[in-house]
Each structure stands twice: as C-alpha cells, then as structure tokens.
Amino acid sequence: MNNLLLLPVVIPMFIGVILIFFVKNIRVQRAISVIGSLALLIASVYLAFAAYESNSQVLTLELGNWQAPFGIVLVGDMLATLLVALAGIVGLFSLLFAFQSIGEEREKSYFYSFFFFLLTGVNGAFLTGDLFNLFVFFEVMLISSYVLIVHGGTKFQLRESFKYMVINMVASIFFLVGVAYIYAVTGTLNMADLAEKVGVIGQDGMLNVIAIIFLIVFAMKGAFFPLYFWLPNAYAGPPAVVTALFAALLTKVGIYSIFRSFTLIFIHDREFTHTIILILAGLTMIFGVLGALSQFNINRILNFQIISQVGFMALGIGLYSPLAIAASVYYIVHDIIIKAALFFTAGATEKVAGTSDLKKMSGLLKTHPWLGWLFFITAMSFVGIPPLSGFFGKFGLVLGGIEVGTTLAYILVAVVLLVSLLNLLSMMRIFMKAFWGEKNDTEPKITNKQSIGLLRPIIPLVALSIVLGLGSEPAFQYALAIADQILDPSIYIDAVLSGK
Numbered sequence: 462m463n464n465l466l467l468l469p470v471v472i473p474m475f476i477g478v479i480l481i482f483f484v485k486n487i488r489v490q491r492a493i494s495v496i497g498s499l500a501l502l503i504a505s506v507y508l509a510f511a512a513y514e515s516n517s518q519v520l521t522l523e524l525g526n527w528q529a530p531f532g533i534v535l536v537g538d539m540l541a542t543l544l545v546a547l548a549g550i551v552g553l554f555s556l557l558f559a560f561q562s563i564g565e566e567r568e569k570s571y572f573y574s575f576f577f578f579l580l581t582g583v584n585g586a587f588l589t590g591d592l593f594n595l596f597v598f599f600e601v602m603l604i605s606s607y608v609l610i611v612h613g614g615t616k617f618q619l620r621e622s623f624k625y626m627v628i629n630m631v632a633s634i635f636f637l638v639g640v641a642y643i644y645a646v647t648g649t650l651n652m653a654d655l656a657e658k659v660g661v662i663g664q665d666g667m668l669n670v671i672a673i674i675f676l677i678v679f680a681m682k683g684a685f686f687p688l689y690f691w692l693p694n695a696y697a698g699p700p701a702v703v704t705a706l707f708a709a710l711l712t713k714v715g716i717y718s719i720f721r722s723f724t725l726i727f728i729h730d731r732e733f734t735h736t737i738i739l740i741l742a743g744l745t746m747i748f749g750v751l752g753a754l755s756q757f758n759i760n761r762i763l764n765f766q767i768i769s770q771v772g773f774m775a776l777g778i779g780l781y782s783p784l785a786i787a788a789s790v791y792y793i794v795h796d797i798i799i800k801a802a803l804f805f806t807a808g809a810t811e812k813v814a815g816t817s818d819l820k821k822m823s824g825l826l827k828t829h830p831w832l833g834w835l836f837f838i839t840a841m842s843f844v845g846i847p848p849l850s851g852f853f854g855k856f857g858l859v860l861g862g863i864e865v866g867t868t869l870a871y872i873l874v875a876v877v878l879l880v881s882l883l884n885l886l887s888m889m890r891i892f893m894k895a896f897w898g899e900k901n902d903t904e905p906k907i908t909n910k911q912s913i914g915l916l917r918p919i920i921p922l923v924a925l926s927i928v929l930g931l932g933s934e935p936a937f938q939y940a941l942a943i944a945d946q947i948l949d950p951s952i953y954i955d956a957v958l959s960g961k
Contacts, residue, residue: 683715701808746772788857824900
C-alpha cells in the first residue's frame with residue numbers, strides 16, 4: 462500500500478516525458494494525456510480513501526530503504542492525500558477544457574508536457590516529508606509554471622510574467638536561507654524529526670526568526686498581504702485553463718506548506734507565530750476584495766478574489782482549534798473546485814464575447830443561457846450562499862472564531878462577514894453587467910451551440926460544489942477527522958520515525 466505513494470509523482474512525470482516525443486501530433490498527445498490524467502485521478506482517489514480508512518495511521522514510504530530522518534520519505538496523511546486527489550480532479554477537467562480552448566499552436570508547443578510536470582511538482586510538495594525536497598518540488602512546480610505563464614508569448618504575458626518569476630526567485634532564495642538556518646540549529650530537515658527536535662530545544666528567539674522566514678516564503682508563494690502584488694497582472698495574461706490551474710492549485714501549495722509547518726514544527730510559541738498568521742489572514746481578505754471591487758475586467762476581478770480567499774483558508778491555521786482547522790480544510794476543498802469552475806466560466810465568457818472588459822459586455826444571458834446560469838451558480842457558491850459549499854466553510858470559520866473567543870478572533874469574524882458581503886457585490890456586478898440586461902449590438906464570437914464544448918468540463922465541477930454543500934455533514938466530519946490528525950503531531954512523528 463505505501464508504495465502507491467509514488468504514483469501521484471511518477472505518473473505525471475512519466476506522462477510529461479512521453480508527451481515530449483509526440484509534440485507535433487495533437488491527437489496522440491490528447492489520448493495519452495487523458496489516459497495519464499485518468500490513471501493519476503484513480504491512484505490519487507484510492508490513496509485518499511486508503512488514508513481515511515487507515516484509522517489515523519499515516520502512510521509513509523522510505524525511498525531507497527534509507528530510514529528517516531536520513532533518507533527521502535514520502536508521507537501521506539489524510540490532508541496530503543485529499544489535496545492530491547483534488548489535484549487529480551482539477552487536472553482532468555483542466556485537460557478537457559484545454560482541448561476546447563488552448564488552440565493548436567500552443568498544443569504543439571509542449572503545453573501538455575509542462576501541464577503534467579506542474580502536477581508532478583504540486584503532488585510532490587503535498588507528499589514530501591522533508592523541507593529540502595519541499596524546496597525541490599516547489600522548483601519543479603515553478604519552472605513548469607514559468608513556461609505555462611508565458612505560453613503563447615504575447616507581449617503582455619512576457620512583461621507581467623517577469624514580475625512573477627522575480628518574486629518567486631526571491632522566495633526561493635529565502636527558502637534556501639530558511640533551510641540553511643534550521644539545519645544549522647537542529648541538524649535535520651526531516652519534518653517529523655524537526656517537530657521532535659524543536660520541541661526539545663524550545664521555540665526560542667532564533668527558531669521564531671526561522672519560523673517567520675518560512676512564513677514569508679510561503680506567504681509569497683500563497684499571495685498573502687502584502688506580498689500579493691505580482692498576482693493580478695501575472696495571472697491575467699495566460700490562457701484561461703492555465704490561470705484556472707494556477708488559481709486552484711498553486712496558491713494551495715503555499716497554504717499547505719503553512720498548514721504543515723505551523724501545525725507540526727512551529728507550534729510552541731503560538732501566541733507569537735499564529736497571531737501574525739491571523740493578522741495577515743485578515744489583511745489579505747480585506748485588500749483582496751477591495752482590489753476586486755476596483756476592477757472592471759472579469760479576469761482581474763477573479764485574480765484579486767484568489768488573494769481574498771487565501772485569507773479565509775489561513776484563518777483556521779491562526780485560530781488553531783479543531784473546528785477552525787476543519788473549516789479551513791473544508792474551505793480549501795471548496796475553493797479548489799469552485800475556483801477552477803469560475804476561471805473556466807470566465808474563459809468561456811471571454812471566448813463568447815471576444816473581451817473580458819465588463820464595460821463592453823451585456824445581455825449574454827439571452828444568447829448563452831447555459832453559460833450565464835452556470836456562472837451564477839458558481840458565483841453564489843463562491844460567495845457562500847446556502848446550501849452551496851462556500852457557506853459551510855465560512856460558517857465553520859465564524860463558529861471557530863467565536864469558539865476561540867479572543868478580541869482578535871471576534872474582529873476577524875466581523876472581517877469574514879464583511880468581506881463575504883463585498884465578495885457577493887463583486888460577483889453580482891459581473892453577472893449584472895455581463896449576462897443581465899439588454900443585449901448589446903456586438904454579436905457573440907461563438908454561438909450557444911458552439912459554446913457547449915467549453916461548458917462540459919465546468920458542469921461536473923459545479924455539480925461537485927453542489928454535492929459538497931448538500932452533503933456538508935459527512936464532508937465536515939471528514940474535515941474534522943483531518944483536523945484531529947493534524948492537531949496531534951505525535952501521529953505524524955511516530956509514523957515517520959518509527960524505525961529511527
């Protein structure tokens with residue numbers, strides 16, 4: 462069973478390499494990509510099921526039979542395997558959307574290879590058990606994203622992607638500095654061993670400095686306030702499928718890294734570290750939604766909403782209670798699904814209207830009703846209208862904040878409610894300007910019938926969001942089980958270091 466932990470890393474890496482040899486044959490590329498994506502999804506879902514059924518036992522795999530903490534170890538607890546399964550789901554539907562939207566020129570320019578290399582980095586980051594290999598998988602993911610973000614080579618893409626590459630290179634340098642410092646202090650980079658040694662040494666001033674270095678690194682990659690400035694323009698250039706993939710998965714790797722670091726390693730001075738996370742979460746929510754309200758371009762509105770939602774997901778980590786952690790896990794699941802669906806609908810809308818400028822759009826609901834109502838349902842789930850999935854995540858965060866009961870927690874509960882209201886305003890503005898009202902004089906670029914192919918990958922994601930909302934009780938029980946496992950670091954430590 463534990464050997465299966467290799468599959469979410471090996472499958473996309475192998476498929477990516479194979480696709481290089483068929484770069485000019487689109488049909489073969491598509492066939493191999495679908496087979497590889499289905500294999501990845503099946504393996505990932507099976508791993509998530511196995512981790513859940515293991516009664517809180519964490520799956521581990523020591524590569525080369527080198528025992529931890531000396532060798533490379535893959536670790537599959539319930540959180541990591543859940544995120545790998547979600548990456549498989551988003552990967553499959555992103556692939557199907559790419560078939561309809563990416564264009565032959567990009568398909569013949571190694572798009573599918575780097576698509577799978579990106580998934581290799583994402584899955585590796587979720588499953589790795591040591592900080593240096595987390596850095597390695599970050600770089601695999603980022604190098605692939607550098608290629609995808611400039612894919613097509615428009616002038617706007619090249620200009621804005623430069624900022625993206627610079628900020629991530631700076632983050633990588635800080636990452637290496639953090640790795641060097643923590644190794645100098647503790648003599649290890651294995652996460653379970655770090656958790657044990659930091660507990661023995663004590664999280665003193667030096668280790669708090671190291672904790673903040675890692676928080677800065679993951680905040681840069683996750684687009685926290687005030688380090689989000691690179692995202693809105695950088696994500697506005699690539700094709701919709703690339704932006705959807707980035708929005709659904711890349712920021713989640715940063716969030717996951719904060720989850721892992723600040724619920725396993727840096728947990729001995731929470732009054733300092735987790736208070737900073739709470740403050741950053743609140744500011745990220747506020748500035749993200751204010752940025753969205755200031756825009757009149759669908760893509761840029763949604764790009765700022767990526768930032769806003771990062772704050773919601775980080776809030777549970779800062780509150781550090783079982784209910785708050787479970788609500789954050791549930792919200793991450795919701796956000797991965799709904800963010801992909803939102804960017805797919807935005808891409809389809811741009812294809813139909815020939816523009817993403819709200820000032821040049823109106824009345825698309827009359828000509829493309831399926832697209833209009835799909836966007837409406839997706840937007841309502843995104844902002845948290847019951848009984849859709851977004852409501853239960855936010856409701857759990859509100860209850861978690863009230864349960865913690867500090868002044869800062871109450872302030873952040875108020876921020877959650879206010880930002881949710883402003884999120885609703887920004888989403889309704891898109892719907893009212895683009896889809897509602899009278900049809901303008903500009904003819905749609907593609908007909909309603911022609912747009913059906915673009916909608917097919919969106920419908921299952923919207924359906925998943927509805928199911929997640931209607932089945933919120935068992936879904937939240939699953940999230941609570943994950944929270945219980947996360948908040949007992951000894952489970953992770955014992956599983957990894959059992960042979961030490």
